[in-house]
Amino acid sequence: MxxxxxxxxxxxxxxxxxxxxxxxxxxxxxSSSVLQDIWLNRASHRVSGWLWSRGNRITSYFQLxxxxxxxxxxxxxxxxxLRKYRSLExxxxxxxxxxxxxxxxDYIFARIVKMGTxxxxxxxIINKGSLDxxxxxxxxxxxxxxxxxxxxxxxxxxxxxxxxxxxMNVSVRIGRDGLAGPLSWDGRSSKGAILKxxxxxxxxxxxxxxxxxxxxxxxxxxxxxGIVKGSRTHSGVxxxxxxxxxxxxxxxxxxxxxxxxxxxxxEALEKSMEEKKR
Amino acid sequence: xxxxxxxxxxxxxxxxxxxxxxxxxxxxxxxISLLPLLVMSLPPRxxxxxxxxxxxxxxxxxxxxxxxxxxxxxxxxxxxxxxRLPILRLISGDEILSERDDTPASHQSPSGLILSLVxxxxxxxxxxxxxxxxxxxxxxxxLLRTFLSGLVSSILCVLLSxxxxxxxx
Numbered sequence: 001m002x003x004x005x006x007x008x009x010x011x012x013x014x015x016x017x018x019x020x021x022x023x024x025x026x027x028x029x030x031s032s033s034v035l036q037d038i039w040l041n042r043a044s045h046r047v048s049g050w051l052w053s054r055g056n057r058i059t060s061y062f063q064l065x066x067x068x069x070x071x072x073x074x075x076x077x078x079x080x081x082l083r084k085y086r087s088l089e090x091x092x093x094x095x096x097x098x099x100x101x102x103x104x105x106d107y108i109f110a111r112i113v114k115m116g117t118x119x120x121x122x123x124x125i126i127n128k129g130s131l132d133x134x135x136x137x138x139x140x141x142x143x144x145x146x147x148x149x150x151x152x153x154x155x156x157x158x159x160x161x162x163x164x165x166x167x168m169n170v171s172v173r174i175g176r177d178g179l180a181g182p183l184s185w186d187g188r189s190s191k192g193a194i195l196k197x198x199x200x201x202x203x204x205x206x207x208x209x210x211x212x213x214x215x216x217x218x219x220x221x222x223x224x225x226g227i228v229k230g231s232r233t234h235s236g237v238x239x240x241x242x243x244x245x246x247x248x249x250x251x252x253x254x255x256x257x258x259x260x261x262x263x264x265x266x267e268a269l270e271k272s273m274e275e276k277k278r
Numbered sequence: 279x280x281x282x283x284x285x286x287x288x289x290x291x292x293x294x295x296x297x298x299x300x301x302x303x304x305x306x307x308x309x310i311s312l313l314p315l316l317v318m319s320l321p322p323r324x325x326x327x328x329x330x331x332x333x334x335x336x337x338x339x340x341x342x343x344x345x346x347x348x349x350x351x352x353x354x355x356x357x358x359x360x361x362r363l364p365i366l367r368l369i370s371g372d373e374i375l376s377e378r379d380d381t382p383a384s385h386q387s388p389s390g391l392i393l394s395l396v397x398x399x400x401x402x403x404x405x406x407x408x409x410x411x412x413x414x415x416x417x418x419x420x421l422l423r424t425f426l427s428g429l430v431s432s433i434l435c436v437l438l439s440x441x442x443x444x445x446x447x
Binding site: 010013014015017018021022024025026027028029030031032033035038039042 | 325326327330331333334337341347348349350352353356357359360409412413414
């Protein structure tokens with residue numbers, strides 16, 4: 001083989017022969033001297049330790065998605081428990097503990113398949129449908145707040161309006177014991193909402209938290225929704241309160257669907273009352 | 279240079295190195311090795327794979343006959359064999375490699391010959407001293423040992439090269 005010609009195949013062959021012969025020489029050294037044996041062992045342990053730690057980091061990186069999902073599930077589960085405990089705490093003066101613990105809602109964990117945030121009528125599609133127990137008029141929430149309401153379901157998917165939709169409003173209360181009113185999107189930013197038509201004497205300080213009131217049949221009470229940013233009078237007769245939503249719609253991956261277990265009973269009762277009025 | 283003559287020189291240098299390893303131990307700071315000369319004087323027609331195999335054989339013979347640790351000279355000599363042609367090209371240009379059948383020492387300028395042998399010796403002793411110390415000696419000792427051994431061996435290699443290959447010039 002000519003020494004002056006450097007083709008890539010020659011380089012590869014040379015490198016391979018070099019590595020093989022060096023390994024052979026190191027093996028000889030390993031077996032012929034105790035000192036070099038210890039040194040080589042120490043070096044190999046260092047290298048293998050380094051490789052293992054790097055390997056673990058890479059494995060952890062690829063497990064991030066599944067771990068994130070587990071965390072989201074855990075957050076959803078704890079959020080559900082927290083709401084039950086809040087319900088228990090709030091109603092213990094009136095109800096027995098057994099009654100209070102059952103808040104009448106079922107919680108279903110789901111992943112977002114598609115969600116719009118850039119139009120005036122934003123929607124959400126989630127990966128749970130009627131086969132999973134999702135029905136229309138189920139609420140969609142996360143640990144950070146309210147997301148929307150289910151409008152239509154098929155066996156495996158559900159379609160809903162998000163709070164970033166003018167036709168959607170949520171009954172909220174200012175603070176734990178304040179007045180309740182309908183909160184809707186301000187139509188401008190993903191974090192902005194407005195609580196319209198509140199009485200002029202309503203106490204709403206900037207920084208106060210808004211919670212779901214529980215008056216609607218869709219959302220359980222005491223889910224945090226937003227924070228009061230300010231207020232202004234409307235035509236001198238009512239107060240409009242500007243709100244910053246807690247839910248960041250730009251970073252959503254998982255949600256919890258809340259299904260009112262008494263919804264059919266409530267609707268039947270409402271229907272019979274309307275018929276009586278007629 | 280004919281292959282037969284080169285391999286005779288190769289065998290004699292291996293023997294000389296074995297004798298030096300056994301009987302000429304001046305100081306713990308100075309090691310003497312002719313093995314870099316043996317590899318660097320290989321004619322360019324023998325490519326890197328051949329040089330690597332010859333280096334392995336030479337290192338094995340020297341370690342086996344000499345009092346050295348088996349594998350130590352091989353570990354240090356293989357990088358010299360791997361970088362033999364790049365060192366020659368770097369110092370003397372591509373022309374030196376066109377003389378395929380003769381030893382490069384016959385066609386190099388004196389400064390080129392000295393520089394290439396100094397580089398080869400320093401590379402050899404950098405690895406040799408580092409592996410020989412096996413993490414038991416301080417860095418300053420290893421550096422001093424590498425420098426002194428490289429210096430003495432380079433001088434010896436240049437003198438020997440001038441003597442052996444002078445007839446070819």
